Structure formats: C-alpha cells, structure tokens
Amino acid sequence: MRCEIVAVGTELLLGQIVDTNSSWLGEQLALAGIDCHHHVRVGDNFARIETTLRAALARADAVIVCGGLGPTQDDITRDVIAAVMGVPLDRDDDIATHIRSLFETRGRTMPENNLRQADVPRGASTIAQMPGTAPGLVCPIRDEAGVEKVIYAAPGVPYELKAMTEGTIIPDLRARAGLPTVIGSRVLRTWGQSESGLAEMLAERIDELESHGNPTLAFLASGIEGLKVRVTAKGRDETQVTEILDGEEQYLRGILGDLVFALDDANMESTIIDMLHERGKTVAVAESLTGGFLGARLTAVPHASQVFRGGIVSYASDVKFDVLGVTPGPVVSESCAREMALGARRVLKADVGLSVTGVAGPDEQDGQPVGTVFLGVALGENVEVRKVRLPGDRERVRQFSVISVLNMLRLMLEDKPPQML
Amino acid sequence: MRCEIVAVGTELLLGQIVDTNSSWLGEQLALAGIDCHHHVRVGDNFARIETTLRAALARADAVIVCGGLGPTQDDITRDVIAAVMGVPLDRDDDIATHIRSLFETRGRTMPENNLRQADVPRGASTIAQMPGTAPGLVCPIRDEAGVEKVIYAAPGVPYELKAMTEGTIIPDLRARAGLPTVIGSRVLRTWGQSESGLAEMLAERIDELESHGNPTLAFLASGIEGLKVRVTAKGRDETQVTEILDGEEQYLRGILGDLVFALDDANMESTIIDMLHERGKTVAVAESLTGGFLGARLTAVPHASQVFRGGIVSYASDVKFDVLGVTPGPVVSESCAREMALGARRVLKADVGLSVTGVAGPDEQDGQPVGTVFLGVALGENVEVRKVRLPGDRERVRQFSVISVLNMLRLMLEDKPPQML
Numbered sequence: 138m139r140c141e142i143v144a145v146g147t148e149l150l151l152g153q154i155v156d157t158n159s160s161w162l163g164e165q166l167a168l169a170g171i172d173c174h175h176h177v178r179v180g181d182n183f184a185r186i187e188t189t190l191r192a193a194l195a196r197a198d199a200v201i202v203c204g205g206l207g208p209t210q211d212d213i214t215r216d217v218i219a220a221v222m223g224v225p226l227d228r229d230d231d232i233a234t235h236i237r238s239l240f241e242t243r244g245r246t247m248p249e250n251n252l253r254q255a256d257v258p259r260g261a262s263t264i265a266q267m268p269g270t271a272p273g274l275v276c277p278i279r280d281e282a283g284v285e286k287v288i289y290a291a292p293g294v295p296y297e298l299k300a301m302t303e304g305t306i307i308p309d310l311r312a313r314a315g316l317p318t319v320i321g322s323r324v325l326r327t328w329g330q331s332e333s334g335l336a337e338m339l340a341e342r343i344d345e346l347e348s349h350g351n352p353t354l355a356f357l358a359s360g361i362e363g364l365k366v367r368v369t370a371k372g373r374d375e376t377q378v379t380e381i382l383d384g385e386e387q388y389l390r391g392i393l394g395d396l397v398f399a400l401d402d403a404n405m406e407s408t409i410i411d412m413l414h415e416r417g418k419t420v421a422v423a424e425s426l427t428g429g430f431l432g433a434r435l436t437a438v439p440h441a442s443q444v445f446r447g448g449i450v451s452y453a454s455d456v457k458f459d460v461l462g463v464t465p466g467p468v469v470s471e472s473c474a475r476e477m478a479l480g481a482r483r484v485l486k487a488d489v490g491l492s493v494t495g496v497a498g499p500d501e502q503d504g505q506p507v508g509t510v511f512l513g514v515a516l517g518e519n520v521e522v523r524k525v526r527l528p529g530d531r532e533r534v535r536q537f538s539v540i541s542v543l544n545m546l547r548l549m550l551e552d553k554p555p556q557m558l
Numbered sequence: 559m560r561c562e563i564v565a566v567g568t569e570l571l572l573g574q575i576v577d578t579n580s581s582w583l584g585e586q587l588a589l590a591g592i593d594c595h596h597h598v599r600v601g602d603n604f605a606r607i608e609t610t611l612r613a614a615l616a617r618a619d620a621v622i623v624c625g626g627l628g629p630t631q632d633d634i635t636r637d638v639i640a641a642v643m644g645v646p647l648d649r650d651d652d653i654a655t656h657i658r659s660l661f662e663t664r665g666r667t668m669p670e671n672n673l674r675q676a677d678v679p680r681g682a683s684t685i686a687q688m689p690g691t692a693p694g695l696v697c698p699i700r701d702e703a704g705v706e707k708v709i710y711a712a713p714g715v716p717y718e719l720k721a722m723t724e725g726t727i728i729p730d731l732r733a734r735a736g737l738p739t740v741i742g743s744r745v746l747r748t749w750g751q752s753e754s755g756l757a758e759m760l761a762e763r764i765d766e767l768e769s770h771g772n773p774t775l776a777f778l779a780s781g782i783e784g785l786k787v788r789v790t791a792k793g794r795d796e797t798q799v800t801e802i803l804d805g806e807e808q809y810l811r812g813i814l815g816d817l818v819f820a821l822d823d824a825n826m827e828s829t830i831i832d833m834l835h836e837r838g839k840t841v842a843v844a845e846s847l848t849g850g851f852l853g854a855r856l857t858a859v860p861h862a863s864q865v866f867r868g869g870i871v872s873y874a875s876d877v878k879f880d881v882l883g884v885t886p887g888p889v890v891s892e893s894c895a896r897e898m899a900l901g902a903r904r905v906l907k908a909d910v911g912l913s914v915t916g917v918a919g920p921d922e923q924d925g926q927p928v929g930t931v932f933l934g935v936a937l938g939e940n941v942e943v944r945k946v947r948l949p950g951d952r953e954r955v956r957q958f959s960v961i962s963v964l965n966m967l968r969l970m971l972e973d974k975p976p977q978m979l
Binding site: 147148149150151152153154155156157159160161162163164165167173174175176177178179180182185189192207208209210211239242243244245247248250251268294296355357422424426427428429430431432433435436437439441442445446447448449450451452453455456459460484485486498499531532535 | 570571572573574575576582584585594601603606613754755758777779788843845848850851852853854860866867868869870871873880906907951952
C-alpha cells in the first residue's frame with residue numbers, strides 16, 4: 138500500500154506557512170506501516186491541483202489531500218476531487234444543517250458561502266470526526282486501469298486534520314492494505330540532560346539495536362515538551378508489539394533513571410497536575426520573566442482547577458515587594474526566588490509555591506547575563522532554589538524556565554534531590 | 559520564469575524533520591518575482607529522484623534541489639543530476655583540496671567518502687558560497703525540445719542553503735529571467751469578523767481584482783495572530799510595487815475600517831504594548847480561564863516591561879474575592895469581569911486593568927456553556943465588559959479570549975466603541 142500526500146494552498150508555496158501537516162502525516166503513515174514516496178505542495182489553482190492529484194493517483198494507491206476545504210472562493214479541493222472522480226457535487230443536507238446550527242449557537246448569521254462546505258462529490262462519504270465546519274471526505278475512485286483507489290480530503294487546520302487522520306484515514310488505509318504487521322511506538326519524555334548527553338548515555342544501546350533492527354530508537358528535542366526518546370517496534374500483533382515496547386521501556390528507564398518524566402502525550406504540566414492531585418496538594422505560582430506562561434501551561438491541562446489556585450505575575454519589581462512580600466533588593470537573585478515561592482503560597486493559600494525570576498533578554502538585568510534564571514519551589518518545610526543558565530533566545534529561555542521549575546517540583550514530590558543540568 | 563522546488567530526504571517523508579527549507583525557498587522565489595507552482599518532497603531513492611526531477615523540468619524552467627549532497631551513501635543528488643544531464647561526474651581538485659584542508663584544520667582524519675562531495679557533473683559549475691563541506695551546483699541542461707533550463711543543487715543544512723540561495727541562485731534566476739518585475743506583499747491583520755464574514759465584505763473587491771490580476775488578495779485565519787488579508791502586487795520596480803500596495807491598503811481600510819489592527823509582522827500584543835507606550839500608560843491583568851496566557855503573550859513582546867505591571871491569575875474563585883476584591887457570587891458573570899479589571903488595576907497600581915473570566919471547557923460552569931467568556935477593560939472612568947461566545951476547543955477559547963480582550967482595549971484607546979463580533 139502506497140499513499141501520497143498533497144498539501145494544497147498558495148500560502149504554502151509562498152512560504153507564509155510552514156507545511157507541518159505533511160510532516161505529521163508522513164510520520165503517521167510511517168508508524169502505520171504504509172509507504173509514502175512523495176509529498177507535493179500545490180497552490181489554489183484548479184488545473185494544477187487536478188494534474189497533481191492525477192499524477193499522485195497514478196503512482197500510489199491512496200492520496201491524502203489537506204487544505205482547500207474552507208468556505209472561501211479559493212477553497213476548491215472539493216471541486217477538483219469531483220472533477221477527477223468525474224462526478225457532480227451534491228449538497229449534504231445533514232452537514233448543511235450542522236453548519237447552520239454551529240452559527241446559530243454562537244448567535245451569528247451564517248454567510249451563505251459557508252454552505253459550500255456541505256458539498257460532497259457523489260459517491261464519496263464524509264468523515265465522522267468533524268471538529269470544525271468543514272467535513273473530511275473519503276472518495277473512492279477507479280484509475281484508468283479500473284483499479285480501485287482512494288482520495289482522502291481533510292482540512293488544513295491541524296487539529297481538524299489530526300482528528301480525521303487518527304479517527305478515520307489511518308484505520309481505513311490499514312483496512313484497505315490488509316496489513317499483517319503491526320507497528321507501535323512509545324515516547325519516553327526526559328528532562329535534565331542535553332540532547333548530546335542523552336545520545337551519549339544511549340550510544341551503546343543504539344548500536345546493539347541497530348544490528349537487530351527491532352525496536353529502533355530516535356531522539357527529538359521538543360522545547361518545552363522535553364527531550365523525547367521514541368521507541369518504535371514491529372510485531373505480528375498488538376500483544377507482541379506491546380511486549381517489545383514494555384521491555385525496551387524498562388531497559389531504557391534503567392539507563393535514564395529520573396530523567397524520564399512522562400510517556401507519550403503526557404507532558405510535564407499534566408504530570409505535575411496528576412502528581413499533585415494524587416497527593417491532595419494545591420499549587421500557586423509567582424512569575425517574573427515568564428509573565429504568566431507557567432500558569433498558562435499548567436491551566437492548559439483540563440481539570441487543572443482541582444489543584445491550581447492561581448498566580449501572581451510580578452513583572453514590575455515593586456509588585457514583588459508589595460504583593461508577594463519580597464524584601465526589596467536585587468530581583469534576579471536566590472533570595473528573591475525563595476521569597477516569591479513563599480509569597481505565592483501564602484497569598485494564594487496553596488500547599489506548594491513555585492517561582493521564576495531571571496533575565497529573558499534581550500537586555501541583561503541586575504548585572505546578570507541573559508538566560509540567568511532562579512527557580513524556586515516551596516514544598517512543606519522544604520524550600521529549594523536553583524540557579525540555571527538557559528540557552529537560546531527570549532522565547533526559549535521562558536520555555537526552559539517553565540519546564541525546569543516544574544521538573545524541580547516533580548523530583549521534590551518524589552523525595553529526590555532537584556538536580557539541575 | 560517558473561522554478562520548482564524539490565526537497566530530497568527520506569527523513570522528510572517520515573516526518574522526522576519538518577521541511578522548512580521549501581517554505582523558505584518558496585518565500586524567496588515569491589519575493590524575487592519568480593513563479594513557483596509545485597514543491598515536491600522525495601526520499602533518497604535514485605529512480606524516484608530522477609523521475610521527480612524530470613517531471614519538474616518538464617513543467618518549469620528551473621529546479622532547485624535541496625538535500626542529498628552530503629558524504630554518506632544515501633546522498634545521491636549529484637549522481638541523479640548527472641544522469642538527468644546525461645554526463646559523467648568529474649572530481650573537482652580544488653574542492654577536494656578544500657575539503658581535505660577543512661578536516662586538517664580541525665585536526666581530524668578525513669573519511670575517504672567525503673571526497674564524493676567534490677564530484678561535479680560535467681558542464682556544471684560550483685556555487686561560490688560554501689559555508690560547509692558540500693559545494694552547491696549550477697547545472698545547465700537542455701530539455702527534450704532543446705530549450706535551455708537549469709537545475710540548482712544545494713545542501714539541506716539551512717544556513718548553507720540560505721547562503722547559496724541569496725548569493726547565487728536567486729541572482730542567477732533573475733538574470734536568466736531578464737526580470738523586469740518586482741513582487742511585494744503586505745498583510746493587513748484583522749480581528750472582529752469571521753473568515754467567511756471577511757470574505758463576504760471583500761467579495762466584490764476580489765472579483766474586481768481578479769479580472770485585473772494585480773494586486774491579488776488572499777485570506778489566512780491564524781488563531782491568536784488574527785485573520786490575515788494578504789495583498790500581493792507586481793510592478794516594474796520597488797517604487798511601483800509600494801504605490802500599488804499603498805493604494806490597495808487604503809482601499810481595503812475603507813472597507814474593513816476598525817477591523818484592521820496591524821500590518822505584516824506586528825501582532826495584537828505588540829500593537830497594544832506600542833499604543834500604551836505612546837500614551838504613557840501602564841497595564842495590569844486579572845485572568846481566570848486563560849491562567850496567565852494573557853500576561854504571557856504581552857510579555858513575549860521585548861520591552862513589555864515599560865508598560866506591563868503584572869497580573870493576578872485568579873483561577874480559584876476565592877482568589878478573585880480575597881486578592882482582587884471581587885464581591886462573592888457567580889464568577890462567570892459581567893459583574894465579576896468588571897470587578898476583576900478594577901481589582902487588577904488597583905492591586906497592581908496600573909493605569910489600565912484587563913480581565914478575562916469564562917468557561918474554557920471541557921465542562922460548563924455556573925450554568926454557562928463552554929466558550930462563554932466575559933472580557934473587561936478598565937480605562938480611566940470608562941469600564942466596559944463584553945460577553946462573547948467563542949468557538950473551538952479549550953485552547954482556542956483561551957487564544958480567542960486573549961486576542962479579543964486586547965482588541966477591546968485597542969478600540970477603547972482610540973476612543974471607539976469596543977464592538978465584538
């Protein structure tokens with residue numbers, strides 16, 4: 138089974154948007170064991186999309202088209218697919234009603250051209266997952282030799298594409314392929330080592346695995362999401378794949394120890410929220426250079442409200458003194474971080490207080506260079522502060538500050554010393 | 559002059575690397591006034607790279623290939639180009655000496671296969687800019703009809719690609735094209751209308767422009783970055799392009815009015831920081847469902863410290879009552895938003911107070927459905943609260959809350975009524 142990816146949108150050709158969809162789809166196809174030999178990007182032009190689709194169909198058994206399903210005049214993917222199939226577009230009344238009702242719930246009048254999104258090429262079916270207003274499509278088509286192939290159409294909006302790919306497209310492709318082998322993967326998320334440090338720790342294991350070929354390991358530095366180690370395994374069924382992944386996870390945990398903070402889609406914030414919830418503890422934060430980013434990340438976790446009390450963003454120094462009760466003095470300092478963590482806990486009536494104060498740049502502050510950050514954790518009688526020098530620009534310094542202070546709390550909640558890199 | 563982009567590398571197809579090179583090249587071609595109708599990604603496979611190159615050459619006058627120029631066995635771009643040209647590879651002694659000396663300076667022994675990088679298809683020339691060990695190539699080729707075309711090859715390492723593109727490829731392309739025209743674009747960022755509503759407002763203008771072809775308009779919904787309207791114009795020189803863009807911007811502002819909040823790379827946060835700075839006013843925020851996200855966005859702007867005082871993240875209801883002085887009662891309400899904005903201003907000693915309280919989901923709260931958000935702005939004697947129903951999941955509700963409350967402040971700073979969608 139071969140599947141190609143076609144990303145539609147003039148903005149992609151012009152470089153106004155980086156096409157992350159094709160990369161993500163490529164990864165999903167690889168994980169599902171489906172070959173993909175070409176990714177093509179083409180603009181919002183009828184003739185060129187048509188030629189591109191026909192060429193892709195000639196080479197492959199299936200094509201995933203993303204983008205061009207919106208309500209505006211330049212969204213023509215539906216029309217082109219109908220032309221390639223040689224069928225008319227029929228308006229789907231259920232979808233039309235659904236789109237109308239979405240606008241009504243929001244108390245807005247629906248511009249008439251939104252109904253174009255309810256047009257479906259005759260013979261195609263709509264994809265059940267539909268988080269936005271544009272339905273995805275599964276379009277069966279016979280090529281010139283009479284071989285049955287398929288075009289999937291999904292919107293370019295990443296979360297809509299993701300829901301449709303995972304819910305319908307990949308399962309449908311695997312069913313069509315009658316795939317005998319199963320592929321699975323597991324991501325070990327780590328924090329506390331550099332990418333090269335991690336590579337060194339795992340070098341021997343990677344060499345061992347390379348001769349064997351199953352499972353395989355790959356690294357991915359993912360900013361605030363941590364440094365990921367991905368294990369990918371093949372097997373005859375789910376059970377065998379799970380066994381291989383379990384064994385490898387255990388082996389790697391033996392090497393990586395406390396660096397591993399979560400698996401797969403769990404991130405540092407959800408790990409912390411879960412740990413606090415289990416222990417029946419609440420948390421409050423005091424932030425300076427991160428400006429609210431620490432609280433924003435924690436509250437991105439659904440049900441954070443069970444443990445997150447709130448935060449004080451003490452960006453101006455006198456807010457640190459007046460609202461948090463910090464002793465006036467240099468604010469990029471160990472004592473300031475300590476008093477901020479204690480102040481957050483006291484003012485916001487929480488069990489745990491976290492603090493971040495430092496220099497995000499572009500300019501240095503209090504004689505401290507950009508990237509100097511003090512991280513504080515107040516947990517029971519235990520108040521710890523660590524000084525770190527974080528690499529990168531303003532945004533990366535802020536991201537690494539957030540994941541690092543949460544990692545300190547994680548280790549302290551497990552009664553381990555909060556070692557920093 | 560048409561130029562296509564071919565990115566080579568199996569890791570791109572597998573989604574292990576996001577192909578930012580093609581996006582960047584696409585942008586450079588657009589800015590240089592060279593049409594680009596396709597981007598293609600293909601793996602490290604001789605036959606498939608060859609077919610892809612031949613197809614691209616059949617459609618276009620020029621092809622830029624990036625990737626596959628390294629020293630390892632799967633780097634075969636050079637070999638494929640030689641095959642397409644129908645010529646052998648000759649070793650370039652100067653390049654070979656250069657590569658050897660690079661290794662010597664670093665005190666390392668050179669693996670022999672590094673010299674493959676000195677192989678040049680006969681008739682091709684090397685690109686002068688060479689920041690790494692792999693030279694770029696300019697490969698003239700006649701197609702089957704005898705028309706002279708060209709293949710450029712550059713490494714996939716972004717800074718090497720960039721140096722070669724700017725130093726040689728774009729100037730060479732423009733010279734071959736004898737380009738009289740320059741292309742430029744301008745983005746009008748808007749907030750306060752849906753994508754389809756905006757499309758309806760501009761439908762007539764788009765029709766008018768389509769018959770003329772210059773300038774052209776495109777829409778782009780970009781979440782918290784706003785809804786973008788991009789104007790692209792062609793002209794004989796920069797001056798003419800600027801004139802066309804100025805004229806069109808003025809025309810569109812006549813239609814869109816206060817919806818336009820910024821141009822090009824300026825976003826809502828930087829617009830607000832600039833407006834406050836000009837007026838010598840400071841701002842403080844009180845956030846509930848956004849959990850610190852509003853403050854985080856404002857402080858992502860360098861030099862936000864000149865106007866941003868801080869924030870109170872009052873996630874738990876009693877933090878709203880105790881720290882911000884809100885009257886106990888339902889917290890997803892107009893009066894709560896009003897008192898939060900006033901409380902933020904008072905507690906944090908700022909000129910302006912902003913507030914956000916509402917239901918991000920997944921569950922409803924205070925009998926209010928997910929997406930219900932009250933936005934408050936306290937500016938001088940003027941305290942305004944608006945209730946909105948925002949679409950999408952938890953993350954989108956939080957994003958739209960942030961841009962919407964900042965948009966309210968923008969309108970109020972300009973003495974305009976803060977109309978919401």
